[in-house]
Amino acid sequence: MNNAKNRPSISELKNFDIFKDLEVQNIELLCENSFIQAHSHKQILFNFGESAHYFAIVLNGAYKLSRFTPTGEESVIHFSTIGDVIAALILSQPQPVFPVTVKAMGPSRVLLIPKETYLTHWFSKPSLIIKIQGLLSTRMSRLQHQKVMLRSPMAPKIASLLMQLAASESNNQNEDEEMKIPLPLTRKEIADTLGVTVESVIRVMSEWVKQEFIETNDQFIKILKPEKLIEIIEG
Amino acid sequence: MNNAKNRPSISELKNFDIFKDLEVQNIELLCENSFIQAHSHKQILFNFGESAHYFAIVLNGAYKLSRFTPTGEESVIHFSTIGDVIAALILSQPQPVFPVTVKAMGPSRVLLIPKETYLTHWFSKPSLIIKIQGLLSTRMSRLQHQKVMLRSPMAPKIASLLMQLAASESNNQNEDEEMKIPLPLTRKEIADTLGVTVESVIRVMSEWVKQEFIETNDQFIKILKPEKLIEIIEG
DNA sequence: CGTAGCCTTGAAGGTGATCAATGTTTGTGG
DNA sequence: CCACAAACATTGATCACCTTCAAGGCTACG
Numbered sequence: 001m002n003n004a005k006n007r008p009s010i011s012e013l014k015n016f017d018i019f020k021d022l023e024v025q026n027i028e029l030l031c032e033n034s035f036i037q038a039h040s041h042k043q044i045l046f047n048f049g050e051s052a053h054y055f056a057i058v059l060n061g062a063y064k065l066s067r068f069t070p071t072g073e074e075s076v077i078h079f080s081t082i083g084d085v086i087a088a089l090i091l092s093q094p095q096p097v098f099p100v101t102v103k104a105m106g107p108s109r110v111l112l113i114p115k116e117t118y119l120t121h122w123f124s125k126p127s128l129i130i131k132i133q134g135l136l137s138t139r140m141s142r143l144q145h146q147k148v149m150l151r152s153p154m155a156p157k158i159a160s161l162l163m164q165l166a167a168s169e170s171n172n173q174n175e176d177e178e179m180k181i182p183l184p185l186t187r188k189e190i191a192d193t194l195g196v197t198v199e200s201v202i203r204v205m206s207e208w209v210k211q212e213f214i215e216t217n218d219q220f221i222k223i224l225k226p227e228k229l230i231e232i233i234e235g
Numbered sequence: 236m237n238n239a240k241n242r243p244s245i246s247e248l249k250n251f252d253i254f255k256d257l258e259v260q261n262i263e264l265l266c267e268n269s270f271i272q273a274h275s276h277k278q279i280l281f282n283f284g285e286s287a288h289y290f291a292i293v294l295n296g297a298y299k300l301s302r303f304t305p306t307g308e309e310s311v312i313h314f315s316t317i318g319d320v321i322a323a324l325i326l327s328q329p330q331p332v333f334p335v336t337v338k339a340m341g342p343s344r345v346l347l348i349p350k351e352t353y354l355t356h357w358f359s360k361p362s363l364i365i366k367i368q369g370l371l372s373t374r375m376s377r378l379q380h381q382k383v384m385l386r387s388p389m390a391p392k393i394a395s396l397l398m399q400l401a402a403s404e405s406n407n408q409n410e411d412e413e414m415k416i417p418l419p420l421t422r423k424e425i426a427d428t429l430g431v432t433v434e435s436v437i438r439v440m441s442e443w444v445k446q447e448f449i450e451t452n453d454q455f456i457k458i459l460k461p462e463k464l465i466e467i468i469e470g
Numbered sequence: 471c472g473t474a475g476c477c478t479t480g481a482a483g484g485t486g487a488t489c490a491a492t493g494t495t496t497g498t499g500g
Numbered sequence: 501c502c503a504c505a506a507a508c509a510t511t512g513a514t515c516a517c518c519t520t521c522a523a524g525g526c527t528a529c530g
Contacts, residue, residue: 067383070469075383089372092365099376123365126358130327136371137324141334143378148302148310150430154518186476195385197519202478234305389486421508435486437510477526487516494509500502 006036008111016083018057018131029121030128034113039104046087052096054112056086061108062183065100066192076193078139079105079165079183088132091115092123106184146194152235155204157194159229162214166223179226184219241271243346251318253292253366264356265363269348274339281322287331289347291321296343297418300335301427311428313374314340314400314418323367326350327358341419381429387470390439392429394464397449401458414458 010027013019019027036059039045045056048067056063058080065078065086077100080086090096096115113122122128142164149160166179187205191198208214213229215222223229245262248254254262271294274280280291283302291298293315300313300321312335315321325331331350348357357363377399384395401414422440426433443449448464450457458464 067379069383069386073386075385077379077382089368089375092368093372099379119361123361126354129358129364133324133327136375137328140324140371140375140378143375143382144302144312144334147312147378147381147430148304150310151304151308187478188476195382198477199479199520200518203518206478422510423508432487433509434488434511438486441510471530473528473530475526475528478524480522481520483518483520485516485518488514490512492510494507496505496507498503498505500504 008034008036012059013111016057016059018083018085018128021127026125030117030125031111031113032117032121034111034117036109036111038109039107041104041106043104045102045104045110046098046100048098048101050098052087052090052098053115055088055091055115055118056102056110056112058082058084058086059109059111062105063108063110064103064105064189066103067100074192075195076189078142079185079193081168081182083135085132085135086110088118089136091118152233154196154200156233156235157196158190158201158204159232161190161193162221162223163226163229163233166226177226179223181221181223185221243269243271247294248346251292251294253318253320253363256362261360265352265360266346266348267352267356269346269352271344271346273344274342276339276341278339280337280339280345281333281335283333283336285333287322287325287333288350290323290326290350290353291337291345291347293317293319293321294344294346297340298343298345299338299340299424301338302335309427310430311424313377314420314428316403316417318370320367320370321345323353324371326353387468389431389435391468391470392431393425393436393439394467396425396428397456397458398461398464398468401461412461414461416456416458419454420456 008031010024013027013031019030022030037045039061045063046052060082062082063080063084063086064076065080066074066076068074080102086102087096087098090099122132145164146161149157152160162181163179165181165183165185168182187201188198190205191201194201205214205216208228209216211228213223213225215224243266245259248262248266254265257265272280274296280298281287295317297317298315298319298321299311300315301309301311303309315337321337322331322333325334357367380399381396384392387395397416398414400416400418400420403417422436423433425440426436429436440449440451443463444451446463448458448460450459
């Protein structure tokens with residue numbers, strides 16, 4: 001249980017895309033009353049339905065955003081990795097409430113920024129709004145792309161998700177090169193993201209491991225032959 | 236083919252939530268170089284992949300936002316009705332490109348606002364950004380809710396979609412009251428929204444018509460017994 | 471050492487897709 | 501104004517894919 005309240009260090013924040021190009025005193029304003037919180041695996045950052053007083057920026061590790069069905073099944077909405085913002089969109093609403101439950105995937109850290117600071121200092125800087133909207137845009141685009149894959153059978157769906165997650169990491173590397181998914185991802189989580197069962201995911205991915213399209217040694221998934229997965233997606 | 240360029244009238248705009256609470260001269264600034272465009276059924280407003288120079292506010296009627304699979308199947312992302320903004324999120328990106336194809340559903344009208352006006356005048360008004368983010372938030376929330384329904388069988392999926400669409404219209408009416416879906420919606424469009432086949436949608440909805448849960452006389456769908464649909468959703 | 475979570479494999483069964491045929495409505499051009 | 505085409509709605513039969521259920525193995529962790 002590690003949730004000591006720490007003030008953020010400017011030098012660390014400077015590494016993040018959002019704070020790049022900003023002067024030190026500006027960054028200090030933007031982080032007014034903010035603090036860093038660390039989490040261990042599976043620890044919960046926000047709960048669905050709680051009223052929101054902060055938004056978060058992922059400094060380290062990754063977080064899983066999900067909702068639950070009445071029967072307790074998990075539905076994963078998004079994986080947030082380094083530099084991503086969480087719950088920024090809803091903070092501008094009158095009585096903001098978290099639309100998802102947010103859980104750490106492995107040891108992770110976030111910067112928590114209070115609603116007041118967001119509304120007074122962040123909103124008056126168009127360049128910041130643009131960056132946040134850019135992140136949202138990426139997220140929206142992922143959700144949309146997953147909708148398009150709904151009609152496809154199991155294998156293309158999984159291939160598409162893996163490529164999507166891997167693509168966020170690789171800086172437009174050449175095709176044919178290995179890609180690594182920057183998340184400790186279980187089969188169950190893949191299943192919960194696609195709305196299918198674990199068994200189905202396992203059956204498909206085991207085949208790929210056997211054919212050496214992917215590798216899944218440690219807890220990270222590596223895509224050895226992206227071309228093959230693309231082939232599968234395109235049918 | 237009706238795409239005459241018209242200047243918007245302030246008095247009409249005053250009716251929309253976004254422009255309420257604004258002074259006339261402010262509205263004029265926000266509409267700098269903007270114009271109204273009318274469309275007939277199925278006419279295209281924006282094409283997927285085109286570079287974006289405008290965003291749109293729906294004044295009248297409705298628009299369907301969709302993407303297409305390689306095999307030409309349509310996947311509906313969102314239905315935009317009166318007061319909704321289209322393509323606002325992406326306009327702040329460096330080289331914005333439409334992420335969906337936008338098509339009129341019946342005779343409709345939009346106000347088109349150029350990128351430059353958006354970036355210079357809209358972005359400097361936090362209250363506007365808040366309203367736009369509110370609309371986006373609603374949209375995101377719908378997409379997320381649909382993801383949660385992925386694991387459910389056909390009937391709950393369809394019931395959930397109908398209730399979602401009807402809810403946007405009704406001002407928190409009591410349950411047990413009739414609800415009307417403010418869109419000329421075909422079975423095919425419902426199918427394309429859920430990623431299922433038309434036949435499946437028809438089989439489920441025909442049953443509901445027979446049992447008088449819903450009515451579908453004219454081109455609009457009316458929900459006669461919302462309680463019944465809620466029952467179906469909850470299993 | 472025992473439990474909990476994840477991974478794996480197999481067999482059976484059902485739900486929704488597919489294919490095909492036909493009816494109905496809408497819109498268009500001669 | 502009629503004829504024809506195009507889009508939408510409907511119904512039935514068959515079949516494949518994925519879910520469900522069940523059982524067992526593996527690893528991490530207290």
